[in-house]
Each structure stands twice: as structure tokens, then as C-alpha cells.
Amino acid sequence: MGLHGMSGDSESRFESYVExxxxxxRHADRAAPLRAYCLGLMLPGDRKSVEPMAARVEPGRVQAAHQSMHHFVAKADWSDEAMLAAVRATVLPAIERHVKxxxxxxxxxxxxxxxxxSVGVARQYCGQLGKQDNCQVAVTLSVANDHASLPIAYRLYLPEGWASDPARRHRAGVPxxxxxxxxxQLALEQVRAALAEGVAPGVVLADAGYGVDTAFRTxxxxxxxxxxxxxQSTASLWRPGEAPLPPKPWSGRGRPPSLVRHDPEHKPVSAKEMATSLPPAAWQTVTWREGTNIVLSSRFAAIRVRPAHRDTLHSEPRPEEWFLVEWPEDEAEPTKYWFSTLPDDMKLADLVEITKLRWRIERDFQNLKQELGLGHYEGRGWRGFHHHAALCIAAYGFLITERSLIPPSGLCSAPIRQAPALPDGYRPRGSARPA
Incomplete structure (x- = not known):
């Protein structure tokens, strides 16, 4: 079995990467299905489930290859966390070849x-569809610079209905x-694990689904x-220079009051109210990324504030941090809001540029889904779900290392590999019979 469409150097690098x-x-006899699965994910094809991949990778022995690859992904006892750690150890030095x-x-x-x-399936918001629908949702942690990024943690979100259902848990093999x-909470666990494993810290970026959680930020x-x-626009904060009131004076009886407080005349405002009250001079047009066909720019303002959500549960005001707002000129009101603990002397353009780096993860998962079949796994169990994702990320990691050999000015998508011819009469399981 050759590496179809790869140069000799690429083939040698792929063999070294799989090794x-x-x-x-953990077991030498798993090397062949590991190699076959990663190759199958990288080869072109509409479906990246096991049987079609086996047919592309091993057209002369489809059934045997299918059984081997299926057992490897769905049943074999190996750690997806260990796989992602091995990918990280190999790929991160390549990502950092040009930029830290x-x-x-x-x-x-x-x-x-x-x-x-299927494990974890529930009617919930699906970003790929842009609406509530039946789906699985995985929480991810990626590391990134201006030119590349890599998911280093991937864990299925298990809705409460699943987590509290012993029968469904047992059928799906949930540990x-x-x-x-x-x-x-899952994201914080991934962050703690990455720090424990010695991953170099970076500025943490996340959307409002995470940023609204005060415990997460804390x-x-x-x-x-x-x-x-x-x-969100409803997040509460103190105006610049303001803070909650100190604890009430002690009456001399009972414990002295220790919690800060609000009152009707001294209370925080919403993020939207704060943003819309800023003077015109607070707003600047910032360009944060220039592509080959488009320049991304918008209007932004940033001020120092204290977050106020549930601060009356504490004895001290929260520290000041940045409140960053985006308000495009052609919009009737602000469109995006952020809190940031980046240094208080940071320039607005730098604050925007770092915050907007979150776009990289969208490209990662577009490639993982469209090119590498992240969502094509047909099994129902916990182990197979995470094994398939880890192998998709492993295949993606190899493509990143190949791209890293090109100087940043010439970065482009890795070439699509050529699949071998399918055997005569091959028909994927479940497909319609020919007329």
C-alpha cells in the first residue's frame, strides 16, 4: 500500500509521523490500522466512515481492512488523550517553526x-446548522499563532439527560x-490538564457561551x-472609576458585614448601556487582518471597567479589566462585546488583533469536517466517538506539519491525495442498489 499522490519525501515523513x-x-499490531485510518481520512471521498475508507486504502482486501480499522477505532483500548498528546508533541514544534x-x-x-x-445526542444548539437540532457537541481547546492552530483537547459534552440515565450510559459505554x-466546566478541565502537561500558556480566547460564565473567567x-x-449585551459592569459600595457599617451586634453592596442610587449598568453611552471620540476604526481578497476592519472602543455580576457575594470589588466593544458603522447598535485581562497599557489595535484570533478555530473545524470527516463516524459509543476525533486531529496534524515546511508567505492548503481505484462493483454499505 503506497501513499497515493504523495512525493517520496512526504511519504517518508508520513511513515515517521505514524511511527x-x-x-x-501501545501495541505494535495497531500500527497498521492506525496508518490506514489516518491515510483514509486524508484521501478524497464523500464519506470518511470506516467501510468507504477501507475500500479506498485497501481496494484489494476491503473486508479485512474494514474489520481491522473498525476494531481499532471502536473497540481497541487505547487512550485518545495519549494520542492527542503525541500529536501535540510532534506538531507544535512545526507550528512554531516561524512564529511562537x-x-x-x-x-x-x-x-x-x-x-x-448515538452517545450524547440531544436536541441542542448546533453551530454547523445555526439552529437547535439533533446533534452531538464536543468542547475543544486549541493552541494557535497567526499562521496555524491545532486542537489539543476534545471531549464530548454529555447533556444532563444522558448523564443521569444509567441504561443509555451503559449501552454507549460512557465511563x-x-x-x-x-x-x-469541561473547558476549564481541559485548560488545567494542558497546564499540567506543560503546554506553553497563551491568551485564552472564547466566545460568549463561555465568557458569560463568571466562574469560568475567575x-x-x-x-x-x-x-x-x-x-452578552446584558452583562453587568461598573462605569469607569466606579465600584460596588463597601460593606455596611457594623451595628455592634452579630458578625460585622463583609460583603460589598449595591443600592438603587449606586448600581452597575449593562454592557449595551455602557457601550451606547460612549462618546464618538472613544471609537476607532481598526484593521485586524488582511487576506488576499479582503481586509477585515470595523469600529471598536475599549475602556477599563469592573465586572459586576454577583460581586455582592464577595468582600472586595473585582479588579479592573478591559471592556472591548465592536460597533460597525453600518449597524444600528453594537454587535459584539468582550471582557479581557490583557495588560492595561495595551493599544486598542493590539487588543483587537489578539481577540480576533479566535477565527482560526473556525477554519480548523471547517477543514476537519469537510476534508477529514470529523462528523462521519457511524458508531454510537463513547470510545469510538473520541477515537475517531483523535485520529481526525492526528491526520490534520500531519497536514499542518507539511504546510509548515512552506514559508508563511506561501502557506496554502496541503494538496489533496489521490485515492486508488475502487474494486469493480464496490458499493458502500447502506447505499442504494444500482438500477
Whole structure:
């Protein structure tokens, strides 16, 4: 079996890459299905489920290859976390060949799914569809610089209905130690694990689904990490220079009051109210990225404020941080809001440029879904779901290392590999019979 369409140098690098990953699957006899699965994910084809991939990779022995690859992804006892760690160890030096890593990006990705039996499937918001629908959702942590990014953690979000249903858990093989966690809680667990494993810290970026969670932001700060995270227009904050009132004076009886407070004459405002009250001079047009066909720019303002949500549960005001707002000139009101703990002397253009780096993760998952079949796994179990995702990221990691050999000015998508001819009469399982 050759590496179809690869140059001799690329083929040699792929073999070396797979050899590095083999340590994560623990047994030498798993090297062949690991290699075949990664290759199958990179070859062109409409479906990246096991049987069609087996036919492309091993057209002369489809059934045997299918059985081997299926067992490897769905049944074999190897750690997807160990696989992602092996990918990270190999790929991050390549990503940093030209530019150091700058950010950690937290996000979640929805995988549309029919039926109700696949692990974690529920009617919930699916970003790929832009609406509520039946899907699985995975929480991810990626590392990125201006030129490349790589997911380094990937965990299925298990809705409460699944987490509390012993029968469904058992059928899907959900481990006993997996309990219900909100998406921000899962993200914080991934961040803690990355720090424990020695991943170089970066500015944490996340959308408002995470940034609105005060405990999430507080958790990042306690870990010593800087963030720039989205918030909603309803988020509460203090005007510049303001803070909650000190605790009430002690009456001399009982415990002295210790919590800060609000009152009707001294209370925080919403993010939208704060943004719309800013003077015209506060707004600047900032260009944050120039592509080959488009220049991305908009109007922004940034001021120092104190977040106010539930601050009356604390004895001290929260520290000041940046409140960043985007308000395009052609919009009737602001469109996006962020809190950020980046340095207080940071220039607005730099604050915007770092915050907007979150776009990289959207490209990653577009490639992972459209080119590498992230959402094509047909099994229903917990192990297979995570194994398939880890192998998709492993294949993607190899393509990133290939692109890293090109200077940044010439970066482009890796070439599509040529698939071998399918055997005469081959028909994917479940497809319609020819007329």
C-alpha cells in the first residue's frame, strides 16, 4: 500500500509521523490500522466512515481492512488523550517553526446526527446548522499563532439527560467517572490538564457561551492565565472609576458585614448601556487582518471597567479589566462585546488583533469536517466517538506539519491525495442498489 499522490519525501515523513504516534496506541499490531485510518481520512471521498475508507486504502482486501480499522477505532483500548498528546508533541514544534504560539482557543463544535442512540445526542444548539437540532457537541481547546492552530483537547459534552440515565450510559459505554459538566466546566478541565502537561500558556480566547460564565473567567485568572472572552449585551459592569459600595457599617451586634453592596442610587449598568453611552471620540476604526481578497476592519472602543455580576457575594470589588466593544458603522447598535485581562497599557489595535484570533478555530473545524470527516463516524459509543476525533486531529496534524515546511508567505492548503481505484462493483454499505 503506497501513499497515493504523495512525493517520496512526504511519504517518508508520513511513515515517521505514524511511527511517533504508535506509542500512544501501545501495541505494535495497531500500527497498521492506525496508518490506514489516518491515510483514509486524508484521501478524497464523500464519506470518511470506516467501510468507504477501507475500500479506498485497501481496494484489494476491503473486508479485512474494514474489520481491522473498525476494531481499532471502536473497540481497541487505547487512550485518545495519549494520542492527542503525541500529536501535540510532534506538531507544535512545526507550528512554531516561524512564529511562537500566542493563544489558547476554547470552543465547541456541533455534529448533526439523526436518531437518538448515538452517545450524547440531544436536541441542542448546533453551530454547523445555526439552529437547535439533533446533534452531538464536543468542547475543544486549541493552541494557535497567526499562521496555524491545532486542537489539543476534545471531549464530548454529555447533556444532563444522558448523564443521569444509567441504561443509555451503559449501552454507549460512557465511563463511570464521567459526570455532568457544563461546557465552561469541561473547558476549564481541559485548560488545567494542558497546564499540567506543560503546554506553553497563551491568551485564552472564547466566545460568549463561555465568557458569560463568571466562574469560568475567575477560574482562568486563578490559574494565572490572561483572557479575552465574549460576553452578552446584558452583562453587568461598573462605569469607569466606579465600584460596588463597601460593606455596611457594623451595628455592634452579630458578625460585622463583609460583603460589598449595591443600592438603587449606586448600581452597575449593562454592557449595551455602557457601550451606547460612549462618546464618538472613544471609537476607532481598526484593521485586524488582511487576506488576499479582503481586509477585515470595523469600529471598536475599549475602556477599563469592573465586572459586576454577583460581586455582592464577595468582600472586595473585582479588579479592573478591559471592556472591548465592536460597533460597525453600518449597524444600528453594537454587535459584539468582550471582557479581557490583557495588560492595561495595551493599544486598542493590539487588543483587537489578539481577540480576533479566535477565527482560526473556525477554519480548523471547517477543514476537519469537510476534508477529514470529523462528523462521519457511524458508531454510537463513547470510545469510538473520541477515537475517531483523535485520529481526525492526528491526520490534520500531519497536514499542518507539511504546510509548515512552506514559508508563511506561501502557506496554502496541503494538496489533496489521490485515492486508488475502487474494486469493480464496490458499493458502500447502506447505499442504494444500482438500477
Amino acid at each position: 511517533d504516534l504508535c506509542r500512544a496506541v 504560539l500566542r493563544t489558547w482557543i476554547i470552543d465547541d463544535t456541533g455534529l448533526p446526527k439523526k436518531g437518538v442512540h 463511570d467517572d464521567v459526570t455532568f459538566r457544563t461546557k465552561p 477560574g482562568l485568572s486563578r490559574l494565572g492565565l490572561t483572557y479575552a472572552v465574549g460576553i
